[in-house]
Amino acid sequence: MQQKKVLIVGPIFHGYNESVEQAFKNLNFQTKVIGFTDGAVENVKEKVQFYLTKTDDFYKFKNKQFNSLFEKTYNEFKPDILFIIKGHQIDPTVISKMKSSANILWMMDSIHSYPGSLAILPYVHKVFLFEATDIPLLKEKYDVDGTFMPLALDEKVYFPITNKKEIDILFVGGLVPDRIRLLDKIIEKFPDKKISIYGQYYSKFRRPLHHLFRKNKKNYTNKIVLPSKLNELYSKSKLCINIHQKQSVIGVNQRFFEILGSKNLQICDHKKFISDNFLKDDLLWYHNEQELFDTISFALNNYNDLNNVITNGYEKVTSKHTFTHRIKQILTLSEVL
Secondary structure (H helix, E strand, O other), rough: OOOEEEEEEEEEEOOOOHHHHHHHOOOOOOEEEEEEEOOOOOOOHHHHHHHOOOOOHHHHHHHHHHHHHHHHHHHHOOOEEEEEEEOOOOHHHOOOOOOOOOEEEOOOOOHHHHHHHHOOOHOOOOOEOOOOOHHHHHHHHOOOOEEEOOEEEEEOOOOOOOOOOOOEEEOOOOOOHHHHHHHHHHHHHOOOOOOOOOOOOOOOOHHHHHHHHOOOOEEEEEOOOOHHHHHHHHHHHEEEEEEEOOOOOOOHHHHHHHHHHHOOOOEOOOOOOHHHHHHHHHEEEOOOOHHHHHHHHHHHHHHHHHHHHHHHHHHHHHHHOOHHHHHHHHHHOOOOO
């Protein structure tokens, strides 16, 4: 039987295109990936072009380059499935010509935050959304049926490593004001604990004085952490805190699966997806600030007694919530398997 072909198109971000590609390979597909940048420059040459060109013109040029490559690759590769992650940089006039494949869109962020993703809806056959509350709004505004599909674990990127627990409390993620406010309270509540917080939230070159005199600078590291380094940080931490952003109402973020996959203890704000699919024997969750502080105290004081929770969470996520599980579900629901 001839291998089916899938062309995967998505933003270049933390290797998620490659995680999806590996899942298709596990299901015996022939694969090809095209990534697009999302408001970023890729190399020194582009950096020079960026500073010599108007911002809008620079990104229009990059977008034109990407769509040209996308169309050329599609026509040469002739995929059975066009699998799109977010796809907000895809030109509708380009995808409108792609009629020989089953076109599937998987949103890993809220679709209502991406006009470009909404623009390609007429040219996709099935839409999957990481956030269930997006479904009724999509139906009401665009008469498009969406299907809830949560994010997943790449077990080849996030896996158990044996390391000394040098960090008591770890948080890694985008440092938006609500998160910073809560993390500052954790620092205040647990002054004797080693607390490490990673995330990019300002430019140290544009705000040098803020960088030098910022609050709690021994706790905060202002940078993006790459997946291999992140897995190592998890392994060195007793407690891994996960705080969702506002777009996650029912669904959960990528961190949720990554922490469990690294086989470390997660403390997470409660979402319906968690209690529908996991038990309090798999991870610890909270509903409000006081419950978070109480849960942190309990976990620190009883850490050695929580190995069964860590193991249960790891076994649950690796047996039911990997990218291979998700892609299999997507293909079944799309009636392509």
